[in-house]
Amino acid sequence: MEAVSRPVTAELPIGSDADLSRVRQRVRQAATDLGFGLAQQTKVVTAASELARNTLVHGGGGLMEMTSLDDGHRRGLRLSFVDHGPGIRDVELALTDGYTSGGGLGLGLGGARRLMQHFTIDTTPGQGTTVTVEAWEQGVPTARRGTP
């Protein structure tokens, strides 16, 4: 099923710690407006927090694009985190739990993948990274998309 995407609803800069909390607030607001349950709101906000911090720490800053989605049955939220940093040389390795290049726990990228329903990474070494995630309203249980 093809998701109908509306125009970008928001574009937020990611350049400082204060921007991270603004990202969290806006994403929580958007998730609430879409009618996401409390557990899912928390998951989306947490994933956004992880990915925005990656954009800031590893990508040297960038921006987040937030788009609301509607496939006719459910509503969803797409978040794209765009940076023009060094890129990720080995995506599989970066997704491995416990692997870190920044002194953290090494769970951010893999964790965000598990928290969201759709996850893609587009990265070119030296050019930058775009991580796109989607979360869909979880009312009626539906077939899972891809690996959890």
Add this chain to the structure above:
Amino acid sequence: MTEQDTATRETAAQLVEAFLKQRREQIAQRWADAPLFRTVFTVSRDEAVEACKGVVDALAEVLAGGRPEDITAPEFATVREQLGHVAASRARGGATPAQIADDVAALRPPVTELLRAEFADPSGVQAGEAVLLLSVVMGTLRLVVMETALSAGEELMERQRQQLLEVATPVIQLWDGIVAVPLIGTLDSARSQVVMESLLEAIVDQRAAYAILDITGVPMVDSLVAQHLLKTVAAARLMGAECIVSGIRPAIAQTIVHLGIDLGTVVTRSSLADALAYALARQGIAIPAPSASRVSPS
């Protein structure tokens, strides 16, 4: 810019500077009635006039300094503080930054009018040059006011942020040897540093054997927050205190599991009450179980 242009400009600068010095009193009198000053100096009009004279003097000095477009010109320094006060008190009165900018812009027409009147031929080239230069320096003044107002706002925010850091992390003694920190809001690196320090100090001061970190008020636990919690727990452990993390709500618990954070080494409880009961039991203090006869009125 040709040599002749430079020369015209210099003369224009000298003209306007001389005009500002000569007509200082008139300009100040007119400005004192403008909203920017009138609404701030409500008690005494003389005070407003004095403030306006200060601004006129500063503008004359800026022109003498030859940098009418430079908002960092040192000649503005003398009036910067006063303009900051004026803008700040306008802002406190409910004026938006746009309104304040308009207020400053409103100072230009009266002084331009006075300047034009100085010339025998008000539509001549010389008058045009002088008015243009005056407009430039007035535009710079507007930017100076805005910049001063904004940086005052930033200072305020920074001060509030610092206060929040201190306020938001009280360490409470719950029982002899048991301390608790109710965490509220997002646990960023600065907050978690303050939390860790005040908790460790409390452990020493109160000779606490148990420290409870209550995260009921934390909206989200991501891997960085979890890392901060784990570090705090580890530091408390080094001090000989056992840490209990309480207030883990269902949504947070699910998120932690999905993220793959291992809190296996940490004692966790869903509520602060449970954490306190655990700590008391570990200290050998028996508390009677909640009364079985707790009847809820129907």
